[in-house]
Amino acid sequence: MVEGWRIRVRGQVQGVGFRPHIWQLAREMGLRGRVLNDPEGVLIEAAGDDLAGFVAAIAQRAPVLARVDAVTHEGGVFDLPEGFEIAPSRGQGAETRVTPDAASCADCVAEIFAPGRRQGYAFTNCTHCGPRFTILQGLPYDRARTTMADFPMCAACRAEYENPADRRFHAQPVACPDCGPRIWLEPGGGDAIAGTVAVLRAGGIVAVKGLGGFHLACDAGNSEAVALLRARKRRPGKPFALMGTVEMIRAACAVSAEEEAQLGDPAAPIVLLRKAAEVLPDCVAPGQAVLGWMLPYTPLHHLLIAAMGGPLVMTSGNLSGEPQVIGNAEARDKLGGFADAFLMHDREIARRLDDSVERAHPPMILRRARGRVPGTLPLPDGFGDAPQVLAYGGQMKAAMCLLKNGQALLGHHLGELDEAQTWEAFLAAERDYAALFDHVPALVACDMHPGYRATQAAHARGLPVVEVQHHHAHMAACMAENGWPLGAGKVAGIVLDGLGLGPDGTVWGGEVLLGDYLGVERRGWLSPVAMPGGDMASREPWRNALAQLDAAGLSDVADGMFGGRPLTLLRQAVRAGVNAPLTSSAGRLFDAFAAVLGFAGAQSYEGEAAMGLEARALPDGVAYPLGGTEGVIETGPLWQAWAQDRAAGVAAEVMAGRFHAGLAAAFSGRARALVESGAAEAVALSGGCFQNALLLELTLAALGDLPVLIHRKVPANDGGLALGQAVVAAARAVSG
Missing domain, CATH: 3.30.70.100 (Alpha-Beta Plaits)
Incomplete structure (x- = not known):
C-alpha cells in the first residue's frame, strides 16, 4: 500500500x-x-x-x-x-461523454495506399479516427458493446490492440482483411471498388454503405447521371452534396484557410463553399451560388474517390421524406428503384446519422449530425442545480436535447415528424439516448403547438411538462450556446423563421423579443398578413405575394403578375378568414419577395425560394424601408419601394439585395433601441432565416459594436429548438 x-x-x-x-x-x-x-x-x-x-x-x-x-x-x-x-474497465452506465465518429487520420489514409497488410482495406482505423457513435451499443465504450463484437481480432490485430505504445491500443474497431468487415458489390464480383467505379463512369447510380447510412452516388461531372438521380429520387431542385479531394474542390470553389480547416476537421462535415468556376453541371445545385462539399471521411470513401479520379455526388440514401437507410436488406428493398448497384459491407450500423452541414463564413452548423453528435455543450453559469431535462424540439428538423450534470446533449438531426418513418426514428432515438446516457428526466419540455407530434409525445410521458413558445426557445438556444448566465440581464432577441405558434393564437415568425430564460415579451413584429390556403402558402410562394401586395394596396400589380391564378377565390377566403391564418413570418415574406422576382412554381423543398433569393442578391447600399411605430413593423413601405424599382427597370438582383438590407435595418434598429435604452444588455439572432449568410452579415453590420450573440455550434433553425426548450424548463425549475 x-x-x-x-x-x-x-x-x-x-x-x-x-x-x-x-x-x-x-x-x-x-x-x-x-x-x-x-x-x-x-x-x-x-x-x-x-x-x-x-x-x-x-x-x-x-x-x-x-x-x-x-x-x-x-x-x-x-x-x-x-x-x-x-486496467480493465469497471462498471456499466453513462456519466461520461461518447466520442463522435471521426474522419480517417493521415496515418490510416497513408496506410491504405501503401504496401502492407491493410493496403486497400476499407475499414482501417486507429485510436485517432474511425467509427464511434455509429457502432456503439452500450457503455463503457468497449469492443463487446459495439457492432464490431461480431469480428474477433486476429493475432496481429490483437497484438496492436494490447500494446500501449501502438496507435491502435484499445482502438475498439481495429481490424484487418483477415478478421474484419468486408465490402462487396451487388450485382458483380471481383474487386468491389473497381466494379463500383465502372458503374459510376458508365453513368449509373450506386448505393454506397458508409458510416451512418447509405449514400446514393453518381459521377458529379456527368449531367446525365445527375439528372437520372434527380428523376429517380424525385428531387428536382434541392442541391446535392459532393465528395472530393481538396484539389477537386478548389477546381470548383473558392476555399479560404478557415474553410479548408473546416473540411479537414475530424467531423468531416459538408461545408458550403462559394462557386468559383463552372466545372460541374448546374443541375448539381440548380440556381445556387454555393456548393456543399465534404472530403472522403472513411477508408472506403478514400479508395473510391482515388479510383474514380473525380468528384462524386453523395446524397442521402432514402425515399423522399424518410430517414436514411442503414441496413443491407432495407437498402435492397427501398433503394432498388434508385440504384444500379450496391456497394455493401457487413458491419452493422447501430444508429443512422446524416452528414453534418456547416459554413465557415460566418461560422455556423446548419445540420448537426455525424461527427458532431453526441458532443455536448456546457450549460451557462446558474444551471448547476438543474434537474435532468428531456426536450422534444419541434415538428420540422426534429432533434431532442438532454440536460444532465451541467451539460446539454443536443441530439442528431432526424427530419420532419409528419413522416411515419421519421416518427419511428424519433421514438427509437428517444429510447436510445435514454439507455446510452443513463438519462432519467425529472421533467420534459416541448413546443406549445398542440398539433406537433413532439408536443404530443412530451405530454404522453406522464412527467411534468413545460411548454415553451417557439421563438422564446430559439432565443434561449442562442443565449445558452453563448454561455449567457441564468442570472444575467435581459437580451433583445431578433427571431426570424418560417412558422411558430404565438401565445395569441396567430402564427409568428418575424419577432423582436425582450427577455431572458424565464420569459419574454414581444416588442416588435412584422405586420400580420394572411396565408391564403394555409399550409399551401408555405409550398406556393405566389400565394404569399398575393396577400402581401393586396395588404400594401398593390392589388393591381398582383393582378398583372398572377392573373392566371384563382385570385378571386383566394381573396374571398382571406376576407372571410377561411383557411387564411394571419402570420408575421419572415420566412413567408422571403417567399413572397422571391415570387415577385420570378419564382413562379411550388417549392420542391423547404426554403427553396428563399435560398434562390439569397443566391441572386446583389446589395448596393440601399435598403427598402419598413415602417411602423411601437410594435408593428409595417411591410407596406417595402412593397411600395419595390414597385417603384420594378417600374423603373431596376435589376432583380439589386432588388433582392435591397430586400435583405431592408429587413436587416428594420430589425436591428428595434433591437439597438432596446440595448441603448438599457432594457437589454445584448442582442441574440436566431431562427432559420439567419442561416441566410447575407442576412446575417447585414444584420451584424447594422448592429455595429453592440454585444451580439449568434449561433455557431447549434443550428439557428428548428434543429436547435430543443436546446432552448431545455434551458427554459431548467431555468424555471432552478428559479422555483
Missing part, C-alpha cells in the same frame, strides 16, 4: 486514446499506478514525486479527439502495481 492520488478525468475521454496517453505520460514521469475507464470517464490511481505536474499535463497534452471538462484529485492509500498499467 502506498500514498498517492486518485485522479478523476471527465469529458470526452473514452475511445480517443486517453488511457495510452496517461500510460505514456506516467511512464515518462516515473509514476506507478493504473488507469481505467468507468461510467464517469477515466479513473487514475497514481503515486510518485510530481503528481501535480502529472495532473497539469493530463489536459495540456490530451489526444486530438479528447475534450477534457474537468480533472480532480484526492489523496489516499492504494494497492498499486510496481509499474504503471492499463
Whole structure:
C-alpha cells in the first residue's frame, strides 16, 4: 500500500486514446499506478514525486479527439502495481461523454495506399479516427458493446490492440482483411471498388454503405447521371452534396484557410463553399451560388474517390421524406428503384446519422449530425442545480436535447415528424439516448403547438411538462450556446423563421423579443398578413405575394403578375378568414419577395425560394424601408419601394439585395433601441432565416459594436429548438 492520488478525468475521454496517453505520460514521469475507464470517464490511481505536474499535463497534452471538462484529485492509500498499467474497465452506465465518429487520420489514409497488410482495406482505423457513435451499443465504450463484437481480432490485430505504445491500443474497431468487415458489390464480383467505379463512369447510380447510412452516388461531372438521380429520387431542385479531394474542390470553389480547416476537421462535415468556376453541371445545385462539399471521411470513401479520379455526388440514401437507410436488406428493398448497384459491407450500423452541414463564413452548423453528435455543450453559469431535462424540439428538423450534470446533449438531426418513418426514428432515438446516457428526466419540455407530434409525445410521458413558445426557445438556444448566465440581464432577441405558434393564437415568425430564460415579451413584429390556403402558402410562394401586395394596396400589380391564378377565390377566403391564418413570418415574406422576382412554381423543398433569393442578391447600399411605430413593423413601405424599382427597370438582383438590407435595418434598429435604452444588455439572432449568410452579415453590420450573440455550434433553425426548450424548463425549475 502506498500514498498517492486518485485522479478523476471527465469529458470526452473514452475511445480517443486517453488511457495510452496517461500510460505514456506516467511512464515518462516515473509514476506507478493504473488507469481505467468507468461510467464517469477515466479513473487514475497514481503515486510518485510530481503528481501535480502529472495532473497539469493530463489536459495540456490530451489526444486530438479528447475534450477534457474537468480533472480532480484526492489523496489516499492504494494497492498499486510496481509499474504503471492499463486496467480493465469497471462498471456499466453513462456519466461520461461518447466520442463522435471521426474522419480517417493521415496515418490510416497513408496506410491504405501503401504496401502492407491493410493496403486497400476499407475499414482501417486507429485510436485517432474511425467509427464511434455509429457502432456503439452500450457503455463503457468497449469492443463487446459495439457492432464490431461480431469480428474477433486476429493475432496481429490483437497484438496492436494490447500494446500501449501502438496507435491502435484499445482502438475498439481495429481490424484487418483477415478478421474484419468486408465490402462487396451487388450485382458483380471481383474487386468491389473497381466494379463500383465502372458503374459510376458508365453513368449509373450506386448505393454506397458508409458510416451512418447509405449514400446514393453518381459521377458529379456527368449531367446525365445527375439528372437520372434527380428523376429517380424525385428531387428536382434541392442541391446535392459532393465528395472530393481538396484539389477537386478548389477546381470548383473558392476555399479560404478557415474553410479548408473546416473540411479537414475530424467531423468531416459538408461545408458550403462559394462557386468559383463552372466545372460541374448546374443541375448539381440548380440556381445556387454555393456548393456543399465534404472530403472522403472513411477508408472506403478514400479508395473510391482515388479510383474514380473525380468528384462524386453523395446524397442521402432514402425515399423522399424518410430517414436514411442503414441496413443491407432495407437498402435492397427501398433503394432498388434508385440504384444500379450496391456497394455493401457487413458491419452493422447501430444508429443512422446524416452528414453534418456547416459554413465557415460566418461560422455556423446548419445540420448537426455525424461527427458532431453526441458532443455536448456546457450549460451557462446558474444551471448547476438543474434537474435532468428531456426536450422534444419541434415538428420540422426534429432533434431532442438532454440536460444532465451541467451539460446539454443536443441530439442528431432526424427530419420532419409528419413522416411515419421519421416518427419511428424519433421514438427509437428517444429510447436510445435514454439507455446510452443513463438519462432519467425529472421533467420534459416541448413546443406549445398542440398539433406537433413532439408536443404530443412530451405530454404522453406522464412527467411534468413545460411548454415553451417557439421563438422564446430559439432565443434561449442562442443565449445558452453563448454561455449567457441564468442570472444575467435581459437580451433583445431578433427571431426570424418560417412558422411558430404565438401565445395569441396567430402564427409568428418575424419577432423582436425582450427577455431572458424565464420569459419574454414581444416588442416588435412584422405586420400580420394572411396565408391564403394555409399550409399551401408555405409550398406556393405566389400565394404569399398575393396577400402581401393586396395588404400594401398593390392589388393591381398582383393582378398583372398572377392573373392566371384563382385570385378571386383566394381573396374571398382571406376576407372571410377561411383557411387564411394571419402570420408575421419572415420566412413567408422571403417567399413572397422571391415570387415577385420570378419564382413562379411550388417549392420542391423547404426554403427553396428563399435560398434562390439569397443566391441572386446583389446589395448596393440601399435598403427598402419598413415602417411602423411601437410594435408593428409595417411591410407596406417595402412593397411600395419595390414597385417603384420594378417600374423603373431596376435589376432583380439589386432588388433582392435591397430586400435583405431592408429587413436587416428594420430589425436591428428595434433591437439597438432596446440595448441603448438599457432594457437589454445584448442582442441574440436566431431562427432559420439567419442561416441566410447575407442576412446575417447585414444584420451584424447594422448592429455595429453592440454585444451580439449568434449561433455557431447549434443550428439557428428548428434543429436547435430543443436546446432552448431545455434551458427554459431548467431555468424555471432552478428559479422555483
